[in-house]
Amino acid sequence: MRSDGIAFVWPASGVAAGGLLMTAVQWRKTLLGGIFVASVLVNLNAGSSLAVTLWFSLANIVEAYLVCRIASGRDGASGSLNLPRWVARLALGAVAGSIASGTIASLAKIGSGQALEFFLSWTSTVLLGLLVVTPLVLAAGDRKMRRVAQITDGRVLLRSALFLATIAVSVAAFAQQSAPLLYLPLAMAMLMTYFLGPFGAASAVFIAALLGSLFTAKGMGSVHLVEGGPQTRALYFQVYLLVMLASTMPVATLLARSRAAARELRRNNAFLSAAEAKAHVGHWRLQLEPESLYWSDEVFAIHGMEKGRSPDLALALEAYHPADRERVSSSIKGSLASREPFSFEARIQRPDGTIRHVESTGEPELENGEVVAMFGVILDITERWQVLEELRRARNLARKQAREATKLADTDQLTGIASRRKFMERLSEEIARAEEGGGKLSLIMFDVDHFKAFNDSHGHAFGDLVLRMVAREAADSTRGQDLIGRIGGEEFAIIMPGAGMDTGTLAAERIRQRVANLRIEDDSGVAQNVSISLGIGEWTPGADEVWLMQAADNALYEAKRAGRNCLRQAA
Known part of the structure; x- marks a missing residue:
């Protein structure tokens, strides 16, 4: 990806770092050796001297090593693009790796008078290669990431349309220079981020980098509207890609994290609902200002009601047996006044007239010392009550029979x-x-x-x-x-x-x-x-x-x- 001999992005750096991160810890040294050998062969084939080849190859493995070392931490385990802290470590590793790589590579230019310029060019292209390509390699190799993308959009057609649209707007932005349309790839990158997460963000930036480099190298695109020479335009394009990365990857990571948390919450809620149904226990929450009552699915089931909108407090109290209603109301009011937990047993009269025995416990929720809500659980103890009632009847019968037996004996x-x-x-x-x-x-x-x-x-x-x-x-x-x-x-x-x-x-x-x-x-x-x-x-x-x-x-x-x-x- 060059223009006038000036590189914009160095993808090989990102591929090497991504491959190293996905490799098991015990095989990483072997892979680094392979990267070094491959770099030596490529540079020698390109006509570089042996000394320059060795410096460049050393720079290549140092940048990959530093990215992997900083991103992986002490245990060497690779993280996930869903984790904001790990993404931050990856970015830090890319910065450190590109600077170290640029410093080592510049040693081959000492005495030529171009060491500083070479350092800046090398560092910027390697940095972009690491930041643009490494996330794409990791996302493409992460099965969980691919499943997230599939779950997010739900249809192959939508994913295909997003990729085609990203390619189209990138071509529109970089293949002509009559209108400055550089904002279009950024907009598509945000859409890709929303629908496909980190994989979409990395793909959008990579497409923009690839097509932008190709068209810019041919003298086409909005980048050439920038005044200055090739170095200035190259720097402008690199900054543009960095802005796109900074705008999409953090958002993609946070979105992925949020969606993972939402999935975990849905899964936990499903487990909770299943457990509540099995145990015949439900939970509820009463918000005081404005007054609103929430019932879990099992609370509806205990009341013999269809799932839907929770009733207000007055109607909820009406569900209790008339003989228990005042006691239930007093228990709740007393808890709100004393700010102490409550517990009671009462009878619920279902719409079909059947009676269920329940045990309800709860406690007030406080904010800044004030009661703002009340949370509680309700347990259907009808079966337990029936067992206890049978035991009471059996005990009374046994006592009666014992008295009769004693009377008979006496x-x-x-x-x-x-x-x-x-x-x-x-x-x-x-x-x-x-x-x-x-x-x-x-x-x-x-x-x-x-x-x-x-x-x-x-x-x-x-x-x-x-x-x-x-x-x-x-x-x-x-x-x-x-x-x-x-x-x-x-x-x-x-x-x-x-x-x-x-x-x-x-x-x-x-x-x-x-x-x-x-x-x-x-x-x-x-x-x-x-x-x-x-x-x-x-x-x-x-x-x-x-x-x-x-x-x-x-x-x-x-x-x-x-x-x-x-x-x-x-x-």
Whole structure:
């Protein structure tokens, strides 16, 4: 890319630097050696002396090395044109590499009087080669960059149209000089940047550099409208390319970064939506001034509503069950006033009438010490609530069954009075209480006289009826603190806390008389008389339940031997 022997851009520098950056770290020294050999061969073939060839070749590998070293950093890893900091390091490396390269190459011209002019020419052409071509090489070799370009425009036709338009405006700007149209390539470069990112920006600048150099070298184009000689026009064109680069590459990098962040945000939002749907949890945000409410998709799903525009706060509160609405409103207002987080459980009534149980938590957002919004999450806990409700019902049922089982175990099923187990348990308690407090305690034992004869003569059903009637009469004759129990067959016993022998004797006699007055009809309608024999014992300090029952039982058998239908006191 030369005009009158003056180079505008040196593409080989950009190709070498780009290739080095894309090469694995362990192979870069080998590639540098290859670049050096190729440079030597090219320069010798061009007729340069061996000394000049060596200086120029050394300059070529130094510029590539410095670009790669500065851009890659300590770890040597190549970056991305999507990263602004890496692009800045690449530009810095290009400046450092071109200056170092120009300095080394100028050593071949020392003593000729052209060293400074040669340095400036070499440095500027190498710098443009590095800045124009290196990004293009990197973008063309970056698969991610190519995918970004495809995603950005979406159609091959649009990309083709952009490239053709860029070529067309570059030809229009550089193939004629009747009208200064140098702004057109810059405008197309911005369009390429917008649609294709760094790859588009690098391509647009390269097309402008290529066509501009070709037409300018033939004496055509707007560059020749600039007053001055070839050096001045070359400098003008180089500055023009630098301006185009400075106008497009930073924008392209920032756009690529922004679009990558947008894609990442969309991907994260998709993951969040999927996670919310799986967990039945949604998020919401209430902006206070002006008031606006945002619902995530899952919040709509929890409310049983179609996705769309979020309702206002008043309508959102209306979705709660009337019995919960005031509590929900108070919870939110209290959080806004106290600036503290809130949490509540409530019911939502869907448009179809179904009820969902939810748990909502949130907290105010502060800016400069003022509450500006509130953010929260809402969790559908209907299934959890149903499980807990089932557990509550199961627990209540278990308790009821336990009470019934205990009652069954404590109650004699035939007579409805205390069972032997319950009776013995209570007797032990009352003896312990009397032992501790020094109170009185009496025990009455009785059984039905000639009960076996009732069973043999009238059947077991009549015998059961006799037992029930006797138990009823005895129970009706006891005090509230007394306990009557069936301790076996036709045998019964009564615990009388706080009663001595005299009180117990009166109670026993009352029971005997009530039973003696019973008339129980058998199956033939004949009334049968029933009687009982009773024995009563009084607890003495140090005695246990076995002793007391034995004492009352001995008195009972004394009553039997005395002719039945009577009572006897234990000795």
